[in-house]
Every structure is written in C-alpha cells, then in structure tokens.
Amino acid sequence: MFIAAMIGILVTMALALCRALLGPTVYDRILSVNMFGTKTVLFIAVLEFLTGRPDFLDLALIYVLINFIGTLAVLKFVRYNDLGAEPEE
Amino acid sequence: MRYIFFCIFSFTLWMLWSGQYALHHPLVLAMGVLSCGFVVYLVSRLDIVDEEGIQIHLxxxxxxYIPWLLWAIIKANIDVAKRILSPKLPIAPRIVRVRGTQKTDLCRVIFANSITLTPGTVSLDLDGEDIVVHALTEEAADDVQSGDMDRRATAMER
Amino acid sequence: MIIIDILSWICLILGSILCIIGGLGLLRLPDFYSRLHGGGITDSLGAGLILIGLMFQSGLTMVTVKLAMILIVLFITSPTSTHALGKAALISGLKPVVTDEHID
Structure with a gap:
C-alpha cells in the first residue's frame, strides 16, 4: 500500500518536472520546483514507513524548511539579482 | 522578556525532537543549549521578534476556526479537482478585491494564508485594507467576497 | 486494528490521487496564475491526507508528533511561498489572463 502512495507521488513529481521543463516564464519553473520539493518531503515520509527507519522524518522536517527558504531565496535572486539587497519601500 | 520566552520555546522544541538521546549524553545536551543560545543571538541581531508576542486567547x-477552515479546504479541493479533470476545463479566472477588517497583523496573516490555503483562491497582494485575490472560478470569487471567512478571522481578535 | 488500517489506506490513496490531479492541473491550466491553484491542491489536501494516513499507521508514538509537526509547518509555509510567488509575478508585470465572458 505504501508502494501505491509512492508511485502516486513519483508520478506527480514527473508531472511537475514536465512543467518545469515546459514552463514559459521563470515563475512557472519556480512553482514546479517548489511543488517538487513538497513532494520530496512526502516521499521521504513514506519511505520512512517502507524501510522502517524513523530517522528519515527529521530529514523530511529539515527539507520542508530548506524548501521554503530556498524558494524565497530564488525569488529574491530573480527579482534583485542580489541576495543581500535591501527591499525597496 | 520576549527573548527569555523565545529561548524556553526553542529549547522545548529541541528537546521534543532530539530529547531521547540527550538525556543520556551530557555533551549532546550542551550542544542543544549552545545552539539555542546561538539562535536567540541571531534572532536578536535580526530584530524580528515582534511586539505582539504570543496571544494566549487566540x-x-x-x-x-481550524475545523471550519479544514471543511472549507475539503469542499474547495473537490470543486477544483472536478474542474481540472473535466475535459472542457470550465474555469473563469478573475481578480477580485476583498476587504480584510482585521486590526492585528497576526489575524491578517491568518486570513490571507487561509485564502491561499483554500484551492481556487490565491491572495496576490496586500493593498492597504484590501487584499487582492486571484480566483479560479466565479463561485470561488463569490465565496471569498461573501465575507464569511473575513468575519471568522476578525472574530479571533477578541 | 483492521479499521485503522483501512482508514489509513483510504487516506493514502485519496492523497496520492489528489496529488496526481494537482500535477495534471499544473500541466493543463492555461496561465501562470491558474497554475498556482493546481499547486495549491497538492500542497493542502494532497499532502495533508498522505501525512494523516501515515499518522494512522504509526499510532501514538514520537513518529506521530513529528508527522504532525511536518503537517503544521507545511500548512504555514506553503501558502506563504505561494503568496510570495504570486506577488513576485505580479510585481514583475506578468499579466493574468482574465475571462469576463461569464459576467453578465
């Protein structure tokens, strides 16, 4: 049953990758990569039950946070071309 | 005072996640205390602990609020999933403005995040009191403009 | 015990199906702002159902607490990053496609 959930998540990841390759604008690609990251978190969580190693959940938790910060960092870089820029008021 | 609260909170979180090893190894415990102190130092340098603090009455x-929000999310999910699966793709995207009557920042954040969390509506921009919302369908736009969610989010301030 | 198993299987399967629907939406919907909604499906109910299904499997242990934390963090961060994406696209001047044919 975990295998079925895993296949579902993998199919979704493939669809997100298709959109990341096709995407006309850069924001489509960032959206797809963000979604890909969320699916990676679910994938790790399911993998933990499939292999029976509870340590994987810590990795999933860290991945949520890194995914969020990474998306914001890429967005800021696209907007300002500089990660240390002060936001304009 | 706020920083002491924050310190206790982060250390509790750290104990929750790695507590079972730390109780037998003093070195790990010391590392946890050190990392908590470092995080509090970084946060005080960034100056991002806000004035409102933790509101217990919330x-x-x-x-x-959460069960109502979950029910709204489930309904909206089924609706959007049906529209994606139907071959004609019956969507009518539109931009609407919604009035947010919340006073505190926290409740505004809760309101805007609830709009985004419900599929079919995404909050795009904050413009004074208004929130610019992109809605996928006419029904979703009507739903968010009826002000039901806004009332419930405002009711949390008291 | 068998009831909990069946409940968790239902949650896992429904969550996977919703994830695939969201991925299909990401491919099918016409413009960027509509695609945000496709991503929203997989982030809210798809991820939530899969994590709740896993919680049923693990019972009342530390694993459940960690899964619940993942769920809470995901529910706070995913709308925030969606909003940031939409706002960045709006500021950069990407015009949303608006159909007014359904308005009388």
Missing part, C-alpha cells in the same frame, strides 16, 4: 478561537 488558541481558544483556533479550536473553532
């Missing part, structure tokens, strides 16, 4: 309202 928890009471969240008990009522």
């Amino acid at each position: 928890a009471r309202h969240l008990f009522l």
Whole structure:
C-alpha cells in the first residue's frame, strides 16, 4: 500500500518536472520546483514507513524548511539579482 | 522578556525532537543549549521578534476556526479537482478585491494564508485594507467576497 | 486494528490521487496564475491526507508528533511561498489572463 502512495507521488513529481521543463516564464519553473520539493518531503515520509527507519522524518522536517527558504531565496535572486539587497519601500 | 520566552520555546522544541538521546549524553545536551543560545543571538541581531508576542486567547478561537477552515479546504479541493479533470476545463479566472477588517497583523496573516490555503483562491497582494485575490472560478470569487471567512478571522481578535 | 488500517489506506490513496490531479492541473491550466491553484491542491489536501494516513499507521508514538509537526509547518509555509510567488509575478508585470465572458 505504501508502494501505491509512492508511485502516486513519483508520478506527480514527473508531472511537475514536465512543467518545469515546459514552463514559459521563470515563475512557472519556480512553482514546479517548489511543488517538487513538497513532494520530496512526502516521499521521504513514506519511505520512512517502507524501510522502517524513523530517522528519515527529521530529514523530511529539515527539507520542508530548506524548501521554503530556498524558494524565497530564488525569488529574491530573480527579482534583485542580489541576495543581500535591501527591499525597496 | 520576549527573548527569555523565545529561548524556553526553542529549547522545548529541541528537546521534543532530539530529547531521547540527550538525556543520556551530557555533551549532546550542551550542544542543544549552545545552539539555542546561538539562535536567540541571531534572532536578536535580526530584530524580528515582534511586539505582539504570543496571544494566549487566540488558541481558544483556533479550536473553532481550524475545523471550519479544514471543511472549507475539503469542499474547495473537490470543486477544483472536478474542474481540472473535466475535459472542457470550465474555469473563469478573475481578480477580485476583498476587504480584510482585521486590526492585528497576526489575524491578517491568518486570513490571507487561509485564502491561499483554500484551492481556487490565491491572495496576490496586500493593498492597504484590501487584499487582492486571484480566483479560479466565479463561485470561488463569490465565496471569498461573501465575507464569511473575513468575519471568522476578525472574530479571533477578541 | 483492521479499521485503522483501512482508514489509513483510504487516506493514502485519496492523497496520492489528489496529488496526481494537482500535477495534471499544473500541466493543463492555461496561465501562470491558474497554475498556482493546481499547486495549491497538492500542497493542502494532497499532502495533508498522505501525512494523516501515515499518522494512522504509526499510532501514538514520537513518529506521530513529528508527522504532525511536518503537517503544521507545511500548512504555514506553503501558502506563504505561494503568496510570495504570486506577488513576485505580479510585481514583475506578468499579466493574468482574465475571462469576463461569464459576467453578465
């Protein structure tokens, strides 16, 4: 049953990758990569039950946070071309 | 005072996640205390602990708000999933403005995040009191403009 | 015990199906702002159902607490990053496609 959930998540990841390759604008690609990251978190969580190693959940938790910060960092870089820029008021 | 609260909170979180090893190894415990202190130092340098602090009375309202929000999310999910699966793709995207009557920042954040969390509506921009919302369908736009969610989010301030 | 198993299987399967629907939406919907909604499906109910299904499997242990933390963090961060994406696209001047044919 975990295998079925895993296949579902993998199919979704493939669809997100298709959109990341096709995407006309850069924001489509960032959206797809963000979604890909969320699916990676679910994938790790399911993998933990499939292999029976509870340590994987810590990795999933860290991945949520890194995914969020990474998306914001890429967005800021696209907007300002500089990660240390002060936001304009 | 706020920083002491924050320190206790982060250390509790750290104990929750890695507590079972730390109780037998003093070195790990010391590392946890050190990392908590470092995080509090970084946060005080960034100066991002806000003035509002933790509002205890909010928890009471969240008990009522979260089940209602979950039910709204489930309904909207089924609706959007049906529209994606139907071959004609019956969507009518539009931009609407919604009035947010919340006073505190926290409740505004809860309101805007609830709009985004419900599929079919995404909050794009904050413009004074208004929130610019992109809605996928006419029904979703009507739903968010009826002000039901806004009333429930405002009710949490008291 | 068998009831909990069946409940968790239902949650896992429904969550996977919703994830695939969201991925299909990401491919099918016409413009960027509509695609945000496709991503929203997989982030809210798809991820939530899969994590709740896993919680049913693990019972009342530390694993459940960690899964619940993942769920809470995901529910706070995913709308925030969606909003940031939409706002960045709006500021950069990407015009949303608006159909007014359904308005009388």
